[in-house]
Amino acid sequence: MEAPPIIExxxxxxxxxxxxxxxxxxxxxxxxxxxxxxxxxGAGKTTTLRLLAGLLDISAGQAVVAGHDLVRxxxxxxxxxxxxxxxxxxxxxxxxxxxxxxxxxxxGVPRAxxxxxxxxxxxxxxxxxxQHRRAAQLSGGMQKKLALACxxxxxxxxxxxxxxxxxxxxxxxxxxxxxxxxxxxxxxxxLISTPYMDEADRxxxxxxxxxxxxxxVDSPENIRAAIPGELIEVYAEDxxxxxxxxxxxxxxxxxxxxxxxxxxxxxxxxxxLRQVRAVLRRARVRYRNLRPAPLRMEEAFVFLIHRLGSx
Amino acid sequence: MSTRRxxxxxxxxxxxxxxxxxxxxxxLFTPTALLLLMAYALTVDLKHVPIAVLDYDRSPISRRFxxxxxxxxxxDLYAQVGSYDEIERLLVQGSxxxxxxxxxxxxRDLYALRGMPMQVIIDGTEPESGAFAVxxxxxxxxxxxxxxxxxxxxxxxxxAETLRSIDLRVRTWYNxxxxxxxxxIPGLISMVLGxxxxxxxxxxxxxxxxxxxxxxxxxxxxxxELLLGKILPYIAVGLINVALIPALAIFWFRIPFHGSFPxxxxxxxxxLFAILALGTLVGVFMRTQAAALxxxxxxxxxxxxxxxxxxxxxxxxxxxVRLEVLGLPGTHYAIITRGxxxxxxGLEVLWPYAVFLLVLGTAFTAVxxxxxxxxxx
Numbered sequence: 001m002e003a004p005p006i007i008e009x010x011x012x013x014x015x016x017x018x019x020x021x022x023x024x025x026x027x028x029x030x031x032x033x034x035x036x037x038x039x040x041x042g043a044g045k046t047t048t049l050r051l052l053a054g055l056l057d058i059s060a061g062q063a064v065v066a067g068h069d070l071v072r073x074x075x076x077x078x079x080x081x082x083x084x085x086x087x088x089x090x091x092x093x094x095x096x097x098x099x100x101x102x103x104x105x106x107x108g109v110p111r112a113x114x115x116x117x118x119x120x121x122x123x124x125x126x127x128x129x130x131q132h133r134r135a136a137q138l139s140g141g142m143q144k145k146l147a148l149a150c151x152x153x154x155x156x157x158x159x160x161x162x163x164x165x166x167x168x169x170x171x172x173x174x175x176x177x178x179x180x181x182x183x184x185x186x187x188x189x190x191l192i193s194t195p196y197m198d199e200a201d202r203x204x205x206x207x208x209x210x211x212x213x214x215x216x217v218d219s220p221e222n223i224r225a226a227i228p229g230e231l232i233e234v235y236a237e238d239x240x241x242x243x244x245x246x247x248x249x250x251x252x253x254x255x256x257x258x259x260x261x262x263x264x265x266x267x268x269x270x271x272x273l274r275q276v277r278a279v280l281r282r283a284r285v286r287y288r289n290l291r292p293a294p295l296r297m298e299e300a301f302v303f304l305i306h307r308l309g310s311x
Numbered sequence: 312m313s314t315r316r317x318x319x320x321x322x323x324x325x326x327x328x329x330x331x332x333x334x335x336x337x338x339l340f341t342p343t344a345l346l347l348l349m350a351y352a353l354t355v356d357l358k359h360v361p362i363a364v365l366d367y368d369r370s371p372i373s374r375r376f377x378x379x380x381x382x383x384x385x386x387d388l389y390a391q392v393g394s395y396d397e398i399e400r401l402l403v404q405g406s407x408x409x410x411x412x413x414x415x416x417x418x419r420d421l422y423a424l425r426g427m428p429m430q431v432i433i434d435g436t437e438p439e440s441g442a443f444a445v446x447x448x449x450x451x452x453x454x455x456x457x458x459x460x461x462x463x464x465x466x467x468x469x470x471a472e473t474l475r476s477i478d479l480r481v482r483t484w485y486n487x488x489x490x491x492x493x494x495x496i497p498g499l500i501s502m503v504l505g506x507x508x509x510x511x512x513x514x515x516x517x518x519x520x521x522x523x524x525x526x527x528x529x530x531x532x533x534x535x536e537l538l539l540g541k542i543l544p545y546i547a548v549g550l551i552n553v554a555l556i557p558a559l560a561i562f563w564f565r566i567p568f569h570g571s572f573p574x575x576x577x578x579x580x581x582x583l584f585a586i587l588a589l590g591t592l593v594g595v596f597m598r599t600q601a602a603a604l605x606x607x608x609x610x611x612x613x614x615x616x617x618x619x620x621x622x623x624x625x626x627x628x629x630x631x632v633r634l635e636v637l638g639l640p641g642t643h644y645a646i647i648t649r650g651x652x653x654x655x656x657g658l659e660v661l662w663p664y665a666v667f668l669l670v671l672g673t674a675f676t677a678v679x680x681x682x683x684x685x686x687x688x
Binding site for chain 2: 054055057074079081083085090091094102103106107
C-alpha cells in the first residue's frame, strides 16, 4: 500500500478583497518529492505556499500537511515544516550565529544538539567563517543560504521555499541547488516555487500555476513530451524581420525570442527546416546556425502560458 | 507556554534595542529629554508682567498706590502714559499686558470712603498674564484701602484694631510656596514614563514591515509567548527610566519627595505593565510603523497630556470624557506620582489606583491576545 501523501489539498481556495489568488487547487505531494511550483508572476505561487505554511486563512477547501488538518490545526503543522519567505525575513541586526540560535530556541531544539547542529548547518551553507557577521552585511546569496539554514535548524520533514534563488548570482544559485539536492537525497520533502525553468527541470515533479489555478502537474520530461512539436533554433541578423517572416509559415506553432536566437516551435523539425530556410531567403534575412534543438522546459512553459492566455 | 521561547524573543528584542541607535535613543533618552523640555516650558512662574499706568489724578496718594503696586517682582511699570491711545498702542505692540487707569477722583473718593475709582484693561489674547495682573492689583488695592482707613481712624482718635475683624491666614500644605513645578513635574513623570509604550507599538509593526514577522509566524511560537517576549525588554528599559526620571525631578528640579521609594518603584512597574499593554494593543492593530505611531499619539499621548489631569483638574472635565479618562493608565499613575511626591501618601490611599492599573493592564493584554492572530493579511 502506498504511503499517504505528505501534502494533500482538495479545492484549496484563498480569496483576497478583490481577487481569488488561489482557485480550487488539488495538490498532492508525496514524501521525499522535490516538487517545483512554476507560473508567471501573480499566478498564486506565494499565496499557495503561505497557505500551506499556515500563514493565511483558507477561504475554502481542505488541506492536510504532515498528517494535520491545516484548517483546524495549523499550529500543529508548524513544527513539521521549514518555511522560507521570498523576501529576506531574518533579523538584520543579529549575526549569522545569533539568527540560527534564535530559531533553534523558538523550535525547541534540544540544548545538547544545538552546537553540533549549528556547526553542521554553517558548514553546509558555507557560512562558518561569516558566523559572527551581522545578517544585514551578508551578500544576497549568503542571506538566502542563512535563511535556508534557519529553516533547517529543527530538521523539518517538509521544506516550503518561496523563490529562494530569485535575485541570486548564478554561482550562489548553483551552490544553493547543491544543498537542496543533498536534502532531497536525504529524504526531505521539498516544495519550491521558482521563476527559473532550469530549476524546474531539476524537480521530480512540476506544477504549473496560472491565474490561481494549478493547470498541469507532471514530471519535467512528461511536460516537455506533451508539447506538440519540436524546436528549431536560428540566429538571424535582423531577428525582428525574421520573426515577422516566420510567424505565419504553416507548421510553425510559435516563435519565441531568446536573446539573439529565435526558437521556432514546429510540428516536425525535419519537415520544416527546408521551408524555414526558404522563407528567410525570400525575406532577405541573413542568418546562421539554423538547426533543430532539444525542447527545454523554458519553451514548454512559454508555450503553455501562451496557450492558456489565448484561451 | 515556554519560558525558553519568551526569553529567546526577549533576548532578540534587547539585541535590537541595543544595536539600533534610533530605538536605543527613543527608549532611553526621550523620557529624560521630554521631561526637561516640558518642565521648563510649562512651569514658568509669572513674574515681571509689564503694565502701563494712566494716572488722571496725579495726587500723592495715587502716586503712592502706583508705587506699591509695582513694587516687588510681580508687575513692572513699563510706562506712565497720558492717554488711552498710548495704552492701545502699547498693548498692540505687546509691550504691556495690562494697563491701570486711575480716575481723577481717585484720592478724593478714597478719602471720603466712597471707594477707589479705577479701571484695569488687560490683553485678552494672553489671559493668563492679564488675570494675574488683575488679581495682583485687586489684592494690593484691598491692602491699600485698609491702610488708608486705619490712617483715618487713627487721625480721628479711634482704635484701628476694629478693622482686623477678619483675619484670614492662608496656609498651603504640601506645596507651601505654591510652586507650579512641584505639581506639574510629578504629573509629567506619568507622561514621559509612558514613552516605552511607543516603542512597543512600533516593534510589532517593525517586524511586520521587515518581513521578520512572516518567518516568526511560520514557527510554532505561541501568541502569548511572542507578545510577552516583546513586552519584557521594554518593562526593563522602563524601569531604568523609573530610576532616572525621579532622580532628575529630585536632584535637578528640586521637587520635594515625601513618600516611599520602594512604593514608587512598585507602583511604577504596575503602571509600565498597563501602558505597555496599551502599546501592544496599538501594535496588534496597526500594520505599519507610521500607522502605529499615529495611533499611539491619538490614544496614548494626546489624551495622556490633556485628559489625565496633569494640567486640567479631573473634576473640571465634562461627563462625556470621564469614562475615557478612567481608561487611561496615565490618569491613575498621575495621581500616584503626585501623591507619593508631595503629601507622601502610602498604599492605604493609593491602592484603588494601583488596582485600576492592574485591571487596565490585564484587560489590554487580553484584548491584544484575542485579536493578535498568527496570520498574515
